[in-house]
Amino acid sequence: MSFLHMNRRMAFILALTSIALTGLVGCASHRTAVSAKPAASLNTNAVVATPPVYVPDITHQNDQLPDGVLAWNSLLQITNIVETADAARFIVAFTNVSSSKVAIMDVHPSCGCTTAQLPQLPWVVEPGASGEFPVSVNLNVAGHQGTLFKSVKVTTDKGFKEIYLRISFEPIKMAVITDADREKFIAMSKADRQAIFTGSCADCHVKRGEGKFGKALYDADCAICHEAEQRATVVPDLHKLKVPTNPDFWRQWVTHGKPGSLMAAFSTAEGGPLNDMQIASLVGYLSQTIPSTVPSPQ
Numbered sequence: 001m002s003f004l005h006m007n008r009r010m011a012f013i014l015a016l017t018s019i020a021l022t023g024l025v026g027c028a029s030h031r032t033a034v035s036a037k038p039a040a041s042l043n044t045n046a047v048v049a050t051p052p053v054y055v056p057d058i059t060h061q062n063d064q065l066p067d068g069v070l071a072w073n074s075l076l077q078i079t080n081i082v083e084t085a086d087a088a089r090f091i092v093a094f095t096n097v098s099s100s101k102v103a104i105m106d107v108h109p110s111c112g113c114t115t116a117q118l119p120q121l122p123w124v125v126e127p128g129a130s131g132e133f134p135v136s137v138n139l140n141v142a143g144h145q146g147t148l149f150k151s152v153k154v155t156t157d158k159g160f161k162e163i164y165l166r167i168s169f170e171p172i173k174m175a176v177i178t179d180a181d182r183e184k185f186i187a188m189s190k191a192d193r194q195a196i197f198t199g200s201c202a203d204c205h206v207k208r209g210e211g212k213f214g215k216a217l218y219d220a221d222c223a224i225c226h227e228a229e230q231r232a233t234v235v236p237d238l239h240k241l242k243v244p245t246n247p248d249f250w251r252q253w254v255t256h257g258k259p260g261s262l263m264a265a266f267s268t269a270e271g272g273p274l275n276d277m278q279i280a281s282l283v284g285y286l287s288q289t290i291p292s293t294v295p296s297p298q
């Protein structure tokens, strides 16, 4: 049999192996399998030098990853972040410190709010090689306080490892404005109560609330005036209202504000920055956290 024939036969066998492999570890291995080309060097005596396809042995997937296989940048990653942040981002980095290949089969975050960005799996890491992938925890879902724990389970053919992520929230620092600014700002709002949504006013009064909901939105867009220590006397304390409140009350005020006062209309329909979902989230948050102190008249 000529070398050429041998190559053809081996290529055929390889193709068969590829198909078997695809069935074994799913379509992820497909790319690896089809790229395995027979090395057609007809003028040497060498037997076909096809790089062997790495077939992960998945029987250890459910065991803890033993020490001495992958070294990690950190098994408990800690970040401090302002409580209105929309996401916390981490980098999971590792080095294969063993003498054999390690295949990362799966990366599974502890909740739907956490996502890992990965190359195609299985991700075969050569001995001595390093890799990393970003993990991001979406914090837009609700306002946060205190500490939040998440985890990411990395499953390899040598066992799995749990990486823990700790997010500590810091209260947002209120912007500070000078007395001169305050006077100027109040004068501008008196002329047009929607002025806070325009120009450089928006940096403090709109941008911090963009894409936010519930508590995070309240902290950014409402607390700036209503919870400010230095606020003007015309800005009421929402925790000590002398009128009965209910979801309709909150919706009315957020949507329309009050013409002729400094309280703007926040709905997009009236030129404000908040869409219906954001308003609904505020109404829910305010109804729950600031219950009516005055009984409603029967």
Ligand code: HEC
Pocket (backbone or CB within 6 Å): 196, 205, 218, 221, 222, 223, 224, 225, 226, 234, 235, 236, 238, 241, 243, 249, 250, 253, 254, 258, 261, 262, 263, 264, 266, 282
């Ligand atoms: C630019 C400062 C400012 C911002 C920002 C602001 N408010 Fe106001 N708000 C006021 C002022 C001033 C009043 C008083 C209006 C008046 O003269 O009756 C007021 C009144 C109110 C009232 C009526 C209270 C009462 O006395 O019955 C509610 C409710 C309210 N605001 C909720 C909100 C919410 C919720 C947000 C966030 C979406 C918000 N406000 C953002 C300044 C602000």
Ligand code: HEC
Pocket (backbone or CB within 6 Å): 174, 175, 176, 177, 182, 185, 186, 188, 189, 195, 196, 200, 201, 202, 203, 204, 205, 224, 225, 228, 230, 231, 232, 233, 235, 262
């Ligand atoms: C650097 C951030 C920042 C910018 C820019 C800003 N504000 Fe404010 N604004 C605040 C803070 C903080 C408060 C809270 C009350 C305080 O400190 O006086 C506030 C409060 C207000 C109030 C309520 C009155 C009061 O002092 O309690 C009005 C009205 C207002 N701003 C209008 C405006 C207008 C109009 C603009 C744009 C010309 C503007 N602001 C730009 C931060 C800002």
